[in-house]
Amino acid sequence: xxxxxxxxxxxxxxxxxxxxxxxxxxxxxxxxxxxxxxxxxxxxxxxxxxxxxxxxxxxxxxxxxxxxxxxxxxxxxxxxxxxxxxxxxxxxxxxxxxxxxxxxxx
Numbered sequence: 420x421x422x423x424x425x426x427x428x429x430x431x432x433x434x435x436x437x438x439x440x441x442x443x444x445x446x447x448x449x450x451x452x453x454x455x456x457x458x459x460x461x462x463x464x465x466x467x468x469x470x471x472x473x474x475x476x477x478x479x480x481x482x483x484x485x486x487x488x489x490x491x492x493x494x495x496x497x498x499x500x501x502x503x504x505x506x507x508x509x510x511x512x513x514x515x516x517x518x519x520x521x522x523x524x525x
Contacts, residue, residue: 420432420433420434420435421433421456423456423457423459423460424460425459425460425473425475425489425491425497426462426465426517427491429491429493429494429495429496429497430495430496430497431459431489431491431497431498431499432496432497432498432499433452433455433456433498433499434498434499437498437499437500437501438452438455440501441455441499441501441502441503444501444503445501445502445503445504447504448502448503448504451485451502454477454479454485455485455487455499455502457477458475458476458477458485458486458487458502459475459487459489459499461477462475462476462477462487462517462519463476463477463478463484463518463519464476464510464515464517464518464519465515465516465517465518466510466513466514466515466516467513467514467515467516468488471490471491472488472489472490472500473488473489473490473491473516474486474487474488475487475489476508479504482506483504483505483506484504484505484506484508485502485503485504486502486503486504486505486508487499487501487502488500488501488502
């Protein structure tokens, strides 16, 4: 089991059971374990999900985002629910919780 800190500085767990769930349901995720953890730790966006869950998003390539759904249970604990690649994302329709600051070009 690995643990990373969310943007709220809450430890978020990725258990072996959850990783197995992710790769069994999204076989294209095999080999992206570290990317899942990094997305929680250093996302480009965080959206509000269902029932208090959060969705960390990181632009993966020109067409895809890596989405990691996680829950912050308390100030000392949280866990990853699932993760998947998506191309279907309309940020203007979502509830944005956090966004990485863009560097201004001079």
